Amino acid sequence: xxxxxxxxxxxxxxxxxxxxxTAVVGITQYAANALGEVVYVDLPKVGSSTVFxxxxxxxxxxxxxxxxxxxxxxxxIEVNDGLTSNPEDINGDPFGTGWLFKVKYSELPDLMxxxxxxxLTGEA
Amino acid sequence: xxxxxxxxxxxxxxxMFTDFGGWNMPIRYGNELDEHRAVRNSAGLxxxxxxxxxxxxxxxxxxFLDFALVNPSSAIAVTKAKYNLICNEQGSVIDDLIVYxxxxxxxxxxxxxxxxxxxxxxxxxxxxxxxxxxxxDESDDWALIALQGPVAAQILxxxxxxxxxxxxxxxxxxxxxxxxxxxxxxxxxxxxxxFEIFTPVSYAAQMWQLxxxxxxxxxxxxxxxxxxxxxxxxxMPLYGQxxxxxxxxxxxxxxxxxxxxxxxxxGNNGNFVGKAALEALAATTPDVKLIALVGEGRRAARHGxxxxxxxGQTAIGVVTSGALSPTLGYPIAMAYISSSDxxxxxxxxxxxxxxxxxxxxxxxxxxxxxxxxx
Numbered sequence: 001x002x003x004x005x006x007x008x009x010x011x012x013x014x015x016x017x018x019x020x021x022t023a024v025v026g027i028t029q030y031a032a033n034a035l036g037e038v039v040y041v042d043l044p045k046v047g048s049s050t051v052f053x054x055x056x057x058x059x060x061x062x063x064x065x066x067x068x069x070x071x072x073x074x075x076x077i078e079v080n081d082g083l084t085s086n087p088e089d090i091n092g093d094p095f096g097t098g099w100l101f102k103v104k105y106s107e108l109p110d111l112m113x114x115x116x117x118x119x120l121t122g123e124a
Numbered sequence: 125x126x127x128x129x130x131x132x133x134x135x136x137x138x139x140m141f142t143d144f145g146g147w148n149m150p151i152r153y154g155n156e157l158d159e160h161r162a163v164r165n166s167a168g169l170x171x172x173x174x175x176x177x178x179x180x181x182x183x184x185x186x187x188f189l190d191f192a193l194v195n196p197s198s199a200i201a202v203t204k205a206k207y208n209l210i211c212n213e214q215g216s217v218i219d220d221l222i223v224y225x226x227x228x229x230x231x232x233x234x235x236x237x238x239x240x241x242x243x244x245x246x247x248x249x250x251x252x253x254x255x256x257x258x259x260x261d262e263s264d265d266w267a268l269i270a271l272q273g274p275v276a277a278q279i280l281x282x283x284x285x286x287x288x289x290x291x292x293x294x295x296x297x298x299x300x301x302x303x304x305x306x307x308x309x310x311x312x313x314x315x316x317x318x319f320e321i322f323t324p325v326s327y328a329a330q331m332w333q334l335x336x337x338x339x340x341x342x343x344x345x346x347x348x349x350x351x352x353x354x355x356x357x358x359x360m361p362l363y364g365q366x367x368x369x370x371x372x373x374x375x376x377x378x379x380x381x382x383x384x385x386x387x388x389x390x391g392n393n394g395n396f397v398g399k400a401a402l403e404a405l406a407a408t409t410p411d412v413k414l415i416a417l418v419g420e421g422r423r424a425a426r427h428g429x430x431x432x433x434x435x436g437q438t439a440i441g442v443v444t445s446g447a448l449s450p451t452l453g454y455p456i457a458m459a460y461i462s463s464s465d466x467x468x469x470x471x472x473x474x475x476x477x478x479x480x481x482x483x484x485x486x487x488x489x490x491x492x493x494x495x496x497x498x
Contacts (some may be wrong), residue, residue: 035139036349037157039448040422044192058480060423062156062447063349087422091155 002114002123003028004095009117010071012053015095016111023072026099027059029089030121036061038090042068043079043101050074050101052109057100059090071111074103128173129267129328137345144348145238147174152347159350160450163314168346169335171312172320173328174237177266178244181230182257187204187391189223189231192250192397193384194373200225205294205311209381210235210246215372215401219243219378222311224296232296232307232322234268234361250397256295267328271335271343272318272354273498279337279339280319284308288319302334313351315358316496318331346433353447356456359416359492363466365427365444375410375460377491382406412441412460413469416492416493417477417486419455424448425477425486432476432483440468443477449493457486 007015013031017024032038040060049058050070057068079101083089090098112120125148131185134141139150150171152159162168180189186198195208204223209217219239224232235243244261251259271280281288286299286308296309307322323331336343352362366376371383382402386394419425424446431441441461448458461468461475468475473488 036152037155039424039486060448062353062450063151065426 003030003117003121005114007095008071008111008113009120010053010069010111011120012069012071013121014071016071016080017019017055018108021104022077022102023074023105024099024102025071026114027068028117028121029094030123032091032094032098035059036063036089041083041090041100043083044070046076046079050076050103054055063108068100070103071102072103072105073107074105076101077104078102089120126174128171129325130171130173130332133329134171134345135333139347140346140347145174145236147237150173150345150347152349153345156347156349157450159344159346160353162183162344163273163316163350163354164451165274167271167275167279167318167339167343168314168350169332169339169343169352170270170272171267171332173267173325175268176235176237176240176243176263177268177432178233178235178247178263179230179260179262180233180247180257183229184254184257184391185229185231188251188257189233189255190245190386190390191254191392191396193221193223194398194402195223196383196386196390197223197225197231198390201337201389201446202227203295203297205296205309207381209242209367209373209378211373211398211402212246212369213398213401215365215378215398215405216369217363217371217373218246218369220361220367222309224307224309226296226307227372240283265325267321267323267325267331268312269311269321269331270314270318271321271326271337271339272312272314273316273343275342276316276318279335279343280308283338285332293317301331304331304334306331313358313360314354315360315492315494316354318467325398352445353450356445356447356458356496357449357451357492359458361458362445371412371460372405372410374405375412375414377414379406409463411463414444415459415461415469415490416443416491416494417443417446417457417475418461418489419457419477419484419486421455421484422448423479423484424455425457425459425479425484430478431486432478433465434474434476436476436484440465451494455486458491
């Protein structure tokens with residue numbers, strides 16, 4: 001499972017994709033695999049603010065609940081409503097249909113590139 | 125951490141592992157929901173070799189077990205099995221067990237992995253004063269493989285020299301499975317039909333592979349994650365959650381397992397360990413009771429979450445096990461709750477759970493949550 005090279009990564013296993021002044025946020029395949037099947041996801045509200053590396057929601061699998069840390073500071077402008085009925089998208093396509101939310105950001109935090117994240121998670 | 129004889133098989137299947145009772149066990153191989161559904165709809169294969177097997181033999185084997193456990197084993201017919209509890213003198217639960225009667229003077233006691241040494245120690249203490257009875261901890265000699273699900277019999281029968289239609293639920297027989305001498309119990313921890321196959325440890329890998337091959341696409345290897353959601357749906361207790369040394373059988377809803385009225389001529393004058401305490405407990409209303417709860421939505425009430433009367437500020441109970449039921453699609457839980465307001469124990473009553481800071485209503489229901497169609 002290759003970590004896409006066009007994304008940036010946090011040490012808490014979230015990914016960020018920059019699209020102009022918008023950042024799309026999700027969790028990585030590594031995180032999804034470690035969690036097990038996601039059955040519920042609690043996302044920040046549209047209009048709320050997220051703060052870099054602060055808790056902004058939670059991801060619940062059959063076996064565990066994990067807090068979601070925002071990999072970027074900004075204002076939430078959209079959340080992935082499809083996850084309400086299909087939380088398993090987070091396991092099936094974490095870098096695609098399993099995205100979590102989008103924020104409008106002003107400052108890019110210091111995140112890892114895919115090579116650094118590969119190294120962190122033991123991917124060759 | 126200890127490993128079972130099947131550790132390499134699990135690794136080869138890409139299992140993720142977890143510490144369970146001091147054992148490094150597969151928690152899942154792939155998707156635990158697929159594993160859960162495989163057992164409900166077809167079949168699943170579990171390595172439960174961490175479980176403890178204790179053989180009790182001799183003229184007084186039955187009388188000894190009658191004294192040591194709350195449910196008399198001498199009443200078990202040969203080739204049958206019974207669910208049992210081992211309690212201490214205070215009536216608290218040391219472990220829950222299955223006792224199989226292999227022969228007139230031969231029993232096999234299966235205990236939980238994490239309680240192996242507590243159970244063996246308690247039995248060794250209780251055997252003092254008995255003659256002609258031998259206790260042998262055979263846990264290291266056996267691999268235990270559970271084949272569970274509606275097509276379990278279809279998978280096992282062609283490999284087995286014994287007619288499995290004659291093997292009823294909670295019964296056991298000696299058999300030969302593709303040349304391997306085993307004991308096959310029709311027992312399980314999933315709420316489905318199935319077998320627990322006691323396999324000499326030297327044949328463990330061979331048996332595992334044999335069953336996987338025979339099952340083919342009908343069978344998935346399953347880890348402890350699915351085992352836990354399966355047993356929860358079936359309303360079965362897990363030692364360490366529903367049962368522990370803090371609780372007695374009456375609180376846990378196992379009054380029927382405790383046989384207080386014994387035959388005075390049973391060799392123990394009708395006595396057994398914990399009897400006095402259990403008699404006293406049976407005569408009073410338990411202060412807490414194990415109840416079953418169902419919710420709506422997808423957020424599960426999990427182990428350790430506190431329960432409240434609607435709008436109440438003081439916790440009246442705590443969840444012992446909870447999950448979003450993969451079969452039913454809604455949250456299910458078991459919980460200990462104070463019996464001080466009996467109306468809250470009744471099916472249909474509403475109780476609130478604090479899910480990480482937010483209150484969610486749950487309804488009291490009856491166990492099991494899931495019952496297979498026969």
